[in-house]
């Protein structure tokens with residue numbers, strides 16, 4: 001049983017802070033994703049948990065034990081790196097056996113444990129192959145098997161699926177999630193792919209410039225982003241800015257363009273300048289002439305199950321609506337924009 005606790009972790013390189021004041025608790029069996037753009041400090045944070053580098057300040061506990069100053073080898077962590085370097089000259093079996101040999105398992109234990117791990121990732125039939133004779137997804141699964149074969153307390157995965165094409169990545173995502181649940185292993189996964197983060201995680205930590213922007217469930221960070229950065233980084237968001245006020249019992253936002261639109265009750269001080277977001281799937285289109293802001297279809301992109309509309313409107317240029325393919329609006333067609341006030345959300349104008 002192992003939870004992970006980071007408190008006040010900072011990592012300086014000279015005067016540059018790669019990670020700043022990060023505190024995070026990952027519960028036993030939980031899968032937390034670190035999501036952020038390139039250079040935001042994701043790998044640095046994972047390396048700190050793994051013990052590959054030392055924090056400048058703050059401390060790290062794994063399973064209640066202070067590991068801040070313990071070397072990596074004494075932390076019992078399973079690691080999959082950003083590039084899943086398998087040993088090219090070793091068979092699949094020997095790749096997976098490697099961490100056991102390092103830990104002085106007997107050959108009898110190895111003969112028993114490795115096939116079990118390979119079965120878990122459905123590769124037992126390929127045990128004698130070399131990595132070069134495997135597909136990318138199969139190599140990825142060998143790397144995973146090698147990371148959990150020795151029953152680590154925690155699993156740390158740095159962009160483990162980044163090298164895979166979309167279809168395979170989605171398949172391995174599902175497998176990874178099942179594996180993680182079945183082993184009930186506390187896991188931190190790094191990704192810069194927001195869909196991967198939303199679909200895999202119990203909770204997501206959004207990182208930018210080495211600082212936590214938000215920690216929450218996938219629904220929380222997507223529908224109730226803490227700030228403009230999170231709203232923007234997780235999918236598409238339509239931003240409307242203006243001043244809010246209450247009239248006849250309803251909350252309204254008077255946009256900078258002069259148009260007044262419905263909004264939800266704002267948090268905190270009730271009146272004043274605000275930034276509100278509407279997610280594309282919450283922005284509905286109606287035929288022109290209906291009540292609501294007027295717009296025109298600039299672009300209509302067919303995506304199979306949905307159509308993505310790019311709209312120019314009296315409330316903003318380049319707004320995005322995602323709707324079912326029926327009814328279909330044509331490029332150039334006039335439309336009315338509608339949304340439920342309860343589907344809007346206010347964000348801070350600035351990042352945290």
Ligand SMILES: Nc1ncnc2c1ncn2[C@@H]1O[C@H](COP(=O)(O)OP(=O)(O)OP(=O)(O)O)[C@@H](O)[C@H]1O
Pocket residue numbers: 013018036037038039040041042043044045192
């Ligand atoms: N050893 C180092 N010395 C100096 N700066 C470093 C060092 N390692 C990382 N950095 C810097 O710290 C910042 C965070 O790097 P990190 O590798 O954690 O980013 P990342 O979020 O994993 O990015 P990516 O998505 O590209 O992998 C970057 O600006 C990087 O240049």
Ligand SMILES: [Mg+2]
Pocket residue numbers: 042043044082
């Ligand atoms: Mg990285």
